[in-house]
Amino acid sequence: GQQVMQIPQYQHVQEGEDFTTYCNSSTTLSNIQWYKQRPGGHPVFLIQLVKSGEVKKQKRLTFQFGEAKKNSSLHITATQTTDVGTYFCAVPPATDSWGKLQFGAGTQVVVTP
Amino acid sequence: EAQVTQNPRYLITVTGKKLTVTCSQNMNHEYMSWYRQDPGLGLRQIYYSMNVEVTDKGDVPEGYKVSRKEKRNFPLILESPSPNQTSLYFCASSPGPGAYNSPLHFGNGTRLTVT
Numbered sequence: 001g002q003q004v005m006q007i008p009q010y011q012h013v014q015e016g017e018d019f020t021t022y023c024n025s026s027t028t029l030s031n032i033q034w035y036k037q038r039p040g041g042h043p044v045f046l047i048q049l050v051k052s053g054e055v056k057k058q059k060r061l062t063f064q065f066g067e068a069k070k071n072s073s074l075h076i077t078a079t080q081t082t083d084v085g086t087y088f089c090a091v092p093p094a095t096d097s098w099g100k101l102q103f104g105a106g107t108q109v110v111v112t113p
Numbered sequence: 114e115a116q117v118t119q120n121p122r123y124l125i126t127v128t129g130k131k132l133t134v135t136c137s138q139n140m141n142h143e144y145m146s147w148y149r150q151d152p153g154l155g156l157r158q159i160y161y162s163m164n165v166e167v168t169d170k171g172d173v174p175e176g177y178k179v180s181r182k183e184k185r186n187f188p189l190i191l192e193s194p195s196p197n198q199t200s201l202y203f204c205a206s207s208p209g210p211g212a213y214n215s216p217l218h219f220g221n222g223t224r225l226t227v228t
Binding site: 006009031033035041042043044045048088090099100101102103104105106 | 144161163203218220221
């Protein structure tokens with residue numbers, strides 16, 4: 001079946017530094033979504049990428065969809081304590097099944113002041 | 114306020130005692146889904162519903178039941194809970210169609226402990 005891997009699993013970042021987290025799929029994707037979950041909270045939708053090579057920015061967050069549509073990255077610039085949380089990618093299955101959405105295991109981000 | 118409401122937030126029960134976790138959304142969304150979250154495993158889909166009276170299995174449906182008699186409600190039923198169902202559960206909805214072409218709105222979660 002389809003494999004979705006997020007790396008790294010954990011990311012310790014000094015406040016002010018940049019970091020990148022990656023989501024890799026074993027199959028070509030039609031689109032990809034990113035969610036953020038704060039500690040003790042619920043996942044919140046961040047963005048959806050659809051086109052090959054697509055780049056979208058939300059303030060200090062930059063999302064990119066790979067040219068082959070098999071991977072995606074989230075880059076955070078000048079990390080702040082508000083960036084703490086777990087970031088998940090979510091992808092549709094390889095086969096047509098509009099009801100299913102597969103989440104990666106997430107990247108847990110800890111920010112040191 | 115547009116929201117997905119789950120109840121209860123916390124639940125401790127014993128093995129074999131039937132329980133229901135309720136989920137309600139006020140956004141007139143067609144699509145609803147249940148996920149469980151366990152450390153290191155991310156969110157795994159239990160069941161989903163594309164519309165009223167239409168439900169289907171996700172990736173980990175064993176030991177769970179659902180129903181969708183009304184558009185707004187999508188309860189999760191554990192007929193005979195076991196300790197391996199101890200987890201954090203999330204209900205989610207989206208306008209649809211389907212799950213992956215529109216954002217999911219999540220409830221606040223239900224932390225279930227089965228002893």
